[in-house]
Amino acid sequence: MRSFSNTYIFVFSLIMVTIVAVLLSFVATQLKPIQEMNVQIEKKQDVLRSVGKAEDAAEAEDKNTYINEEFAKYITDSYVVDYNGNKVETDAFQVMLDLAAEIRKPREERNYPVFVYSESGGPNKYVVPVRGKGLWGPIWGYIALDDDLNAISGAVFDHKGETPGLGAEINTQWFQSDFTGKTLFNEAGEFVSIEVVKGGAVPSNPHQVDAISGGTITSKALEEMLIDCLTGYVAYFKELANN
Amino acid sequence: MSTEKEPLFSSKNLKLLTEPLGKSNPITVQVLGICSALAITVKLKPSIVMALSVTVVLAVSNVAISLMRKMIPPRIRIIVQLVVIATMVIMVDQVLKAYAYDISKQLSVFVGLIITNCIIMGRLEAFAMGNKPWPAFLDGLGNSAGYAVILIIVAFFRELFGSGTLLDIQVIPQAFYDAGYVNNGMMVLPPMALVVVGIIIWVQRSRRKDLIED
Numbered sequence: 001m002r003s004f005s006n007t008y009i010f011v012f013s014l015i016m017v018t019i020v021a022v023l024l025s026f027v028a029t030q031l032k033p034i035q036e037m038n039v040q041i042e043k044k045q046d047v048l049r050s051v052g053k054a055e056d057a058a059e060a061e062d063k064n065t066y067i068n069e070e071f072a073k074y075i076t077d078s079y080v081v082d083y084n085g086n087k088v089e090t091d092a093f094q095v096m097l098d099l100a101a102e103i104r105k106p107r108e109e110r111n112y113p114v115f116v117y118s119e120s121g122g123p124n125k126y127v128v129p130v131r132g133k134g135l136w137g138p139i140w141g142y143i144a145l146d147d148d149l150n151a152i153s154g155a156v157f158d159h160k161g162e163t164p165g166l167g168a169e170i171n172t173q174w175f176q177s178d179f180t181g182k183t184l185f186n187e188a189g190e191f192v193s194i195e196v197v198k199g200g201a202v203p204s205n206p207h208q209v210d211a212i213s214g215g216t217i218t219s220k221a222l223e224e225m226l227i228d229c230l231t232g233y234v235a236y237f238k239e240l241a242n243n
Numbered sequence: 244m245s246t247e248k249e250p251l252f253s254s255k256n257l258k259l260l261t262e263p264l265g266k267s268n269p270i271t272v273q274v275l276g277i278c279s280a281l282a283i284t285v286k287l288k289p290s291i292v293m294a295l296s297v298t299v300v301l302a303v304s305n306v307a308i309s310l311m312r313k314m315i316p317p318r319i320r321i322i323v324q325l326v327v328i329a330t331m332v333i334m335v336d337q338v339l340k341a342y343a344y345d346i347s348k349q350l351s352v353f354v355g356l357i358i359t360n361c362i363i364m365g366r367l368e369a370f371a372m373g374n375k376p377w378p379a380f381l382d383g384l385g386n387s388a389g390y391a392v393i394l395i396i397v398a399f400f401r402e403l404f405g406s407g408t409l410l411d412i413q414v415i416p417q418a419f420y421d422a423g424y425v426n427n428g429m430m431v432l433p434p435m436a437l438v439v440v441g442i443i444i445w446v447q448r449s450r451r452k453d454l455i456e457d
Contacts, residue, residue: 004317008316024333024334027338035340042344
């Protein structure tokens with residue numbers, strides 16, 4: 001085998017990495033709009049799932065169109081509120097897309113997006129996005145509240161990379177369905193959030209759900225996430241419920 | 244090497260395609276790529292996508308390395324191979340994220356881990372470094388087909404017995420469940436993939452005695 005000089009090796013590596021870098025950045029820039037669209041569609045779908053809609057997404061011929069249509073049909077209003085419950089002039093969807101940046105701010109300075117679901121004749125439901133830190137990466141979810149702004153009508157959670165079979169179970173039906181019917185405020189009207197209880201929640205307790213066996217850190221992280229993200233809505237919820 | 248032009252599908256070239264399906268199967272005989280075979284075979288659909296991704300990565304990397312084989316300095320050849328593989332894997336990952344978002348979420352880290360799939364580096368080092376592009380391409384296809392076959396067999400049994408579905412379509416009739424049949428939860432967990440692979444190896448070796456080592 002012929003030998004190669006050091007100079008050759010350096011030049012070879014330089015050319016190789018340059019070609020690779022150009023190729024990869026080209027592919028990444030070309031595909032970025034489609035990938036971002038996928039993320040938006042997923043968020044819309046999750047908002048719809050929290051109110052029990054968009055179940056046929058898997059069978060839909062064109063999923064993107066289907067989700068966009070359903071979203072436009074059922075999510076009739078969306079706005080952003082601040083910590084004191086006053087409305088802010090910002091696009092709720094944009095704030096939700098960038099929720100990761102939002103939760104890094106102190107609670108008092110964050111923007112809080114609200115999505116209003118309504119179907120002809122029925123009472124409104126209010127969907128709020130939540131986001132926090134799991135064991136290995138971010139976890140997030142969507143909480144749908146009934147029009148008393150207290151009882152949870154549905155919850156959807158997902159995660160970036162929690163342990164499969166353990167923490168990753170937060171995106172399963174059995175875990176999420178536990179939240180339905182639970183309440184955020186106690187009888188005195190104080191915000192108590194939802195506790196994720198290790199070793200089994202008391203079924204009659206309206207503020208507790210079962211934790212995931214073996215997924216303690218993720219379960220606790222989810223509890224923290226709910227407190228962290230929902231506290232900022234308390235002022236607005238109270239104001240809205242009183243009207 | 245002969246100067247005569249070899250036909251594209253000479254018996255030697257065809258062997259490159261067919262041997263990895265049986266006699267030199269990457270998973271059951273060479274025992275490469277087991278890790279991903281255990282992780283993503285819970286359902287058929289991700290397995291098929293995974294198999295296709297590995298096929299693209301392996302065939303293209305094999306050809307690329309084979310084209311460059313006379314230019315690659317031997318001292319940095321492993322790094323060069325890694326760069327080629329990593330580039331291909333990132334591209335496949337980006338394409339999946341754009342056009343098969345749900346599946347890319349299911350495959351999660353395992354697309355990235357194709358980089359560490361021993362089949363790919365093994366074939367680059369053992370075959371592409373010393374052969375022309377066309378045989379290297381066939382070798383890549385053959386080996387990924389060998390990988391794919393095992394993946395799909397394992398996923399077939401795991402999805403059938405673990406979830407009662409095939410390609411997410413319910414195949415075990417409701418009447419069975421009413422009669423007391425239960426999905427085998429063990430099938431969904433990685434250890435059962437190892438058992439299924441083990442059974443395939445057992446069946447294969449009892450049919451082909453020449454594969455049995457002392």
